[in-house]
Amino acid sequence: MNVVEQWRNRGRALGGAYLVCTHCGRVSAVRRVLCSGCRKPTTDAKRALLPRRLKAVGASHRHAIVETFDQVGTRGTVMLTRANEGLLLAFLLAESDVPHAGALVGETLDLVLRRNGTEFGPHDPIVYTRKLAANLETRLKLLKKNSKPEG
Numbered sequence: 001m002n003v004v005e006q007w008r009n010r011g012r013a014l015g016g017a018y019l020v021c022t023h024c025g026r027v028s029a030v031r032r033v034l035c036s037g038c039r040k041p042t043t044d045a046k047r048a049l050l051p052r053r054l055k056a057v058g059a060s061h062r063h064a065i066v067e068t069f070d071q072v073g074t075r076g077t078v079m080l081t082r083a084n085e086g087l088l089l090a091f092l093l094a095e096s097d098v099p100h101a102g103a104l105v106g107e108t109l110d111l112v113l114r115r116n117g118t119e120f121g122p123h124d125p126i127v128y129t130r131k132l133a134a135n136l137e138t139r140l141k142l143l144k145k146n147s148k149p150e151g
Contacts, residue, residue, distance in 0.1 A: 054081035
């Protein structure tokens with residue numbers, strides 16, 4: 001972990017900004033020397049803000065994520081979302097919403113910062129990552145749907 005690089009990129013990480021290749025349009029959560037799509041230099045990559053809300057189009061339990069800010073693969077429930085111009089992005093789902101992942105497909109979810117894991121020592125930094133979470137409106141909708149008697 002490069003603390004200086006993390007500090008310099010804090011605005012991008014906290015603001016939900018990704019880098020977009022000016023050659024092929026591929027989106028990346030991390031700064032790269034070469035684009036993972038077209039393999040051209042990314043020195044002129046543009047900064048693009050992610051929308052605060054994204055529509056979930058799929059769910060995958062215990063999937064490996066590669067595109068995280070710390071570039072560490074973690075396993076967890078992932079939601080596939082559709083952003084601007086049909087762009088597909090995958091994000092971890094907040095732990096509180098994992099039991100409802102299947103029901104959240106088709107719903108609009110909020111892009112939020114959440115703690116990454118719970119196992120850290122008293123002197124370790126608390127690491128945050130971008131995740132998707134259902135808002136109150138969506139939670140109430142699911143609760144109402146699940147509480148209806150069948151008949």
